[in-house]
Amino acid sequence: DTGVSQDPRHKITKRGQNVTFRCDPISEHNRLYWYRQTLGQGPEFLTYFQNEAQLEKSRLLSDRFSAERPKGSFSTLEIQRTEQGDSAMYLCASSHAWTGGNQPQHFGDGTRLSIL
Amino acid sequence: GIQVEQSPPDLILQEGANSTLRCNFSDSVNNLQWFHQNPWGQLINLFYIPSGTKQNGRLSATTVATERYSLLYISSSQTTDSGVYFCAVEGDQGGKLIFGQGTELSVKP
Numbered sequence: 001d002t003g004v005s006q007d008p009r010h011k012i013t014k015r016g017q018n019v020t021f022r023c024d025p026i027s028e029h030n031r032l033y034w035y036r037q038t039l040g041q042g043p044e045f046l047t048y049f050q051n052e053a054q055l056e057k058s059r060l061l062s063d064r065f066s067a068e069r070p071k072g073s074f075s076t077l078e079i080q081r082t083e084q085g086d087s088a089m090y091l092c093a094s095s096h097a098w099t100g101g102n103q104p105q106h107f108g109d110g111t112r113l114s115i116l
Numbered sequence: 117g118i119q120v121e122q123s124p125p126d127l128i129l130q131e132g133a134n135s136t137l138r139c140n141f142s143d144s145v146n147n148l149q150w151f152h153q154n155p156w157g158q159l160i161n162l163f164y165i166p167s168g169t170k171q172n173g174r175l176s177a178t179t180v181a182t183e184r185y186s187l188l189y190i191s192s193s194q195t196t197d198s199g200v201y202f203c204a205v206e207g208d209q210g211g212k213l214i215f216g217q218g219t220e221l222s223v224k225p
Contacts (some may be wrong), residue, residue, distance in 0.1 A: 016198055033212065042202050042215030043159075056211055089157060093213075102210055104149055104164035 002026070004108035006092050012114045013082060021111045025094030032075050033093040033105060034067055039089045043091055049075060050097060064073065079113075087115045118143045118207045122216035129193050129223050137188040137219045139171070139203030147206040149213065150188050154199045155198050162201075194224045 005024040013019055025032045031050050035043035045059045046065070051072040061067075064083075069075040079086055089112050093105040119142040139148070149195065150162040163170050163177040164223055170177055174193075179186040190197055200220050204213040 001157035031211075035213075042204075043213075045214070048211055058212075068180050091159065097210075102147060102206060104147070104161060105213055106161060107151075107159040110159075112157070 004092055004094050004106055006090075006108040006111050008111055009109065010112045010114075014114065014116050015082055015084060017082055018078065018080045019082060019113065020076055021092075022073045022074060022076050022115075023092030023108060024092075026106060029094035029096050029106075030072070031095045031097045031102070031105075032069055033095075034075070034077050035091040035093065037089040037091060037110070038087075046077075052059055082113075082115050086114050087113055089113075103111070118145065118214050120203060120205055120214055120216040122203055122219050124219060125217065126220045127222070129221065131193060131195060131223055131225050132192050133223075134189070135190045135193060135221070137201055137203075137221075139186040139188070139216055141184050141186075141203075141205050143184070144208055145178060145181070145205040146208060146210060147213075148186050149204050150177055150186070151202045151204065152158075152197075152199050153202060153218070159202070190203070190221075193221075195223045195225055197221060198223050 007022045034046040035049040037043040049069040061085045064080045089110045091110045093107045096103045121140045152160045167181045176189045200218040205214045
């Protein structure tokens with residue numbers, strides 16, 4: 001049973017550059033979530049998908065951020081014109097949702113973004 | 117939105133000691149999960165426990181949904197238990213998890 005996979009594990013880039021992260025969920029999971037975690041804080045929700053549909057976006061997700069899940073499998077999170085404040089750990093999670101409720105979310109190891 | 121508060125914020129234990137971590141939440145929830153974030157940043161699922169009591173080895177958890185709190189018990193602590201423990205809840209509208217600020221546990225040999 002492979003878990004949630006995220007790529008890359010680390011990304012260092014200069015302010016103003018664009019970055020893209022990838023998440024591959026657990027294969028039978030229909031929901032995929034993105035969270036952001038800064039030092040000393042708990043993860044904060046960014047957005048989530050059920051299959052291809054993006055069902056909710058946090059107000060934390062400014063217009064520089066975009067997420068896609070084109071075929072209902074893997075997802076990408078893009079940050080355009082990166083800023084110092086974007087430095088954080090970006091976590092992806094997946095779960096299986098059904099009419100009776102939502103099963104537990106399982107997290108990947110995250111992508112640590114550092115903006116120089 | 118739902119508020120999640122964890123206590124204590126920090127805890128230092130001698131190896132072999134027991135501890136109780138608490139999570140209070142401000143509204144009714146569909147789901148509650150406990151996680152351990154290890155020093156490498158990995159979030160490990162401990163319990164999925166919207167109500168009732170569960171045990172897994174030296175760890176157990178109890179959620180009293182009607183009183184809006186959950187407890188995580190760690191018995192006979194080991195140095196490998198060190199890290200940050202997070203409680204996270206899913207509200208009535210479903211979907212996202214809302215995390216508490218965590219309890220940072222340090223177990224000394």
